[in-house]
Amino acid sequence: MDIQLEKLELMKLLKETENPSVINAIKKIFQKEEKDWWDDLTEEQKEFLEESLKQADNGEVHDFNAFIEPYLK
Numbered sequence: 001m002d003i004q005l006e007k008l009e010l011m012k013l014l015k016e017t018e019n020p021s022v023i024n025a026i027k028k029i030f031q032k033e034e035k036d037w038w039d040d041l042t043e044e045q046k047e048f049l050e051e052s053l054k055q056a057d058n059g060e061v062h063d064f065n066a067f068i069e070p071y072l073k
Contacts (some may be wrong), residue, residue, distance in 0.1 A: 022055065038046070055061065 014023070014026065041049075
């Protein structure tokens with residue numbers, strides 16, 4: 001089915017509904033779509049990630065394989 005035709009059919013259904021739960025469910029779908037995961041983080045988590053990115057940019061990183069190797073023996 002053509003996407004434009006589907007949109008028109010959905011608009012018609014939305015226009016005709018009197019059910020508030022349907023309208024609220026549709027709103028939630030679009031609000032979830034627009035939400036950024038960053039907004040769900042605490043300030044502490046954001047600061048930790050920002051500091052981690054700075055360290056990585058400065059080359060202050062360790063190779064995972066070298067780190068884990070002693071624990072594999």
